[in-house]
Amino acid sequence: PGGRFTISSDDGAYAVQIGLAFHEDVGGFMGMSPRAGETKGLFPGLTENARRLRIPISFRYKNWIANITPDFGSGSADGSVTLYEANLNYAGIHNTVLTAGYFQPRVTEEDSESSNEFEMMERPAITDIVRNIAAGDARFSIGGLHYAKRWWIAGYLTGQTYGNRSSSTNPISDSQTGATFRVAGRPYVSRDIDVHVGLSAISAFKVNEGAQGRVYSPSEAPEVNLTTTKLLSATVGDAGTVWSAGPELGFRWKRLVLKGEYYHIGVQRKGGADTGNMPATNFEGYYGAANYTLFGKGRAYNIKEGAFSAPGVEHPFDPVHGYWGALELSARYSVADLNSNLGTASAVRGGQQTVWSAGLNWYPNRHFRFMLDFNHFIVTRNSELYNLMGRDGNSVAGRLQAAF
């Protein structure tokens, strides 16, 4: 399906598939001079990154499926080798998939889209922060999803991420447990219109315990993965339960798609024996995005994901015959606020990041895509040496993509 190579046995009992999700980024930062007293940070003017280099391999015997996906990208520093997923699935129940193993349980509309089909190169910062609480790539999960033509629901119990305990510098003496939940629906559907509403929730019942105890420390790059310097970065020690929830809204009119989501994050804090429990830490974020397909078949609703999918290519690139594939424009405004209780004894100052972005995606055919994104970002100060005074800057980045 979708061009993924499949070999099946004649009786249909067996099938093996091999695919590819290839995302390589090139670009850099402009206007990133640090203010007085700040260190520079790592903001190269021109660099590259192996963003995703996944080779999904799938083995099926009747209704039982084993998936394994090595990833040679996975990072923001020219690539590293890890695992994207490795899970067992039972698909014997109609429109339902039960899953156990390393998996990406989907929360939020943005995270429910395949990364092959994103409007912009990266998710909004708040989406990444929310999903990393107890979901994200290669999270050990047990749960299931069910979809129908008008609604979608999923829930998973989750543990740690692949490789989590491997650290020699931060030995993990107790592991994370958490859960995710998402429900989405389409209250109105017509040929020209799709209305999407949804609710996502996620919680780490307890974050894992390392050398510094239980610490929740969200951090984010400015919606472009060409630096390891995270201007937005908070550390919440003595963390108890971490939770987040928020609404999803989406609207399609012909070739125009509008989307927005808001999430609140709460972190319960246990103090020391002397201080008693501390006030909860509260973070939040939101984004609004608009997308328009200039030529090609516009974005559509994917009921298996409960999310919007990429434009279709009606005729592959063939300039001799006047075929140019598909082209779309995107714009987004995104805010993530990791400041909490400022001015009190329990203040956490992780900074607030605002990103304005605009992008262009060209699809010469259904398997290849070229993206170009411009971001302008403004980040208020936190306590990192490279962000003592607040930083702002710009990035221009392109992506080479192949998906089979």
Next chain:
Amino acid sequence: PGGRFTISSDDGAYAVQIGLAFHEDVGGFMGMSPRAGETKGLFPGLTENARRLRIPISFRYKNWIANITPDFGSGSADGSVTLYEANLNYAGIHNTVLTAGYFQPRVTEEDSESSNEFEMMERPAITDIVRNIAAGDARFSIGGLHYAKRWWIAGYLTGQTYGNRSSSTNPISDSQTGATFRVAGRPYVSRDIDVHVGLSAISAFKVNEGAQGRVYSPSEAPEVNLTTTKLLSATVGDAGTVWSAGPELGFRWKRLVLKGEYYHIGVQRKGGADTGNMPATNFEGYYGAANYTLFGKGRAYNIKEGAFSAPGVEHPFDPVHGYWGALELSARYSVADLNSNLGTASAVRGGQQTVWSAGLNWYPNRHFRFMLDFNHFIVTRNSELYNLMGRDGNSVAGRLQAAF
């Protein structure tokens, strides 16, 4: 064969295969409070581990075969990426396979079984300690095996394990050389009965030389791979030749399989210029195991491995038609003693570990398996900070398995 996907050329000269060995564990430890003065160690109450995530790929041209098997599990800390094997084979001689390259040369009955077919989730501690002397996963090996209906024999010269010299903190100035030997036979065979006898021997002629000289340092987890804390842990400095040998016994009566093995380990020790040679260090260990297949086809003898294989599934899981796959019960008693010459100047106190375990394995079909193991372990003190006084405890763990 066995459901491994194979593509062959029409003339049979070429074939390529791709398979999967997928083992993921979930579980934790109970009753692991340290005694006074001990550190806690890493014994999470609930955690997970990517135990084996192997993708065997095989290329054949006539009688020559190249195997390569990436492994994304391989560890006890949520997975890491490495190589399970990469070797060349010549299969042009009847019932014989000559091998060179990174390989797992088989010693002991337990190690000769495929990990897809183990009775319990992990090998007995003594089996792991013995095989790691000069065999184990991805060991550079040159040798061969021959099998017949009633006997099995193999021998390999071995070097280091894949990745051995990569350490930046312990540079290797000289490499290990060693050898393995195993012979096994079936003195009595009938429809209801299999009698297995065997002898395994292994030696590291010289262990590799790192920053601390030549050191032999066996260590083991308590037969559950959900912790990196090795309660059983010995260090033998100035090590010369390390050898081990011992008998294998196995007996099948209908659906019941009984097994037991004993191994002695000897480590020759070179002292400093002033002390002269020191007395040899001696370790030992043994186990006894019982297994019964409740439903499904019982365990059988695999002449290619010289070892017992997993139960067969006569009808895949299909509750509507009353088919439940196969189910088996296992129990094991295992001892590994890494104490030697206690009370003398050449004492090595690595601790003695006893493990009582019981397990249940369910096979819904021939490719998937679910395991549940309970272990109770008692480990006497050694000199590790987390085991100054002796430790005991329990573990409960489950495994998700797929094998293609």
Next chain:
Amino acid sequence: PGGRFTISSDDGAYAVQIGLAFHEDVGGFMGMSPRAGETKGLFPGLTENARRLRIPISFRYKNWIANITPDFGSGSADGSVTLYEANLNYAGIHNTVLTAGYFQPRVTEEDSESSNEFEMMERPAITDIVRNIAAGDARFSIGGLHYAKRWWIAGYLTGQTYGNRSSSTNPISDSQTGATFRVAGRPYVSRDIDVHVGLSAISAFKVNEGAQGRVYSPSEAPEVNLTTTKLLSATVGDAGTVWSAGPELGFRWKRLVLKGEYYHIGVQRKGGADTGNMPATNFEGYYGAANYTLFGKGRAYNIKEGAFSAPGVEHPFDPVHGYWGALELSARYSVADLNSNLGTASAVRGGQQTVWSAGLNWYPNRHFRFMLDFNHFIVTRNSELYNLMGRDGNSVAGRLQAAF
């Protein structure tokens, strides 16, 4: 092609391929005693190395191709896991391939040969040093090549190598940019004779900026990859542009192939504010090689590579019928000089390495190869602790190879 497994769709629009480049080395060093005051270095008497364990996977849709090649060898210390290439290609123009992504852009005749077809186990030191300036494995590249029956040309803009920015100890604040160029031709061709001339050039416009600023630091093992100790090793601080260029010459007469190349390397140096620019650093190197095919089909010219390829096997190994595959002999003399401006304030003393080598390659069939190489090397002193006085020594090494 060449036995690579390919699955295509019936209409030819789709194809997927999977292959293997398997190179494992065994051998060691002799006569490597350090001189007075030097440390030993890591020169094992007998060790092994996973030199290349690549699994090339290729996805094609019409004229667009995505390649990805995991590598489980890649090193000199028993293997490590990385990426050899991951790139997108457009092949819609006759005899032309346009490429973007992680790639090995070819410079020099020696580097243009497939590693499956090398005369000796390793490239000459100077070839490795030159290609590593701005090419080598998994270099981010954008460019193209064109070949015809009598000539070959290629040029690429290049960035960093896969994984370059991942270092936690040497954070990269600015990335490398560079370029490569190669043109080659065959002024005279007949059945018995091939004359090859070529020119290769390469430049790092700026090397990347790490914690020590912009540093160019070439280093090489003695043309055998069984040690991580680089006797030849130079460090050029405050490096500006690095460039190299030189001629390629090759000549085939029947089964005899003669080759030689020379390269000069120039490093522009920026001084501190007080010192001003420093004189340029200059390195150089060359090699001459002879190869004769004793039996089998001799080496031939590969117009797609602009380089000589390996002998052909007319009849696979089958001693019963008197077929022994192919056998060739190689010899090489190679010099790499990393000393510059000795006796002046801007001296760089990286040492000069001379290697005499001789080798034997046996091909039982077209997919398997066994190599045996002897090297004698002489390295003059530099400032490394293991080479304070100059070192010489010998190595004997064999290689197991499979290529599909």
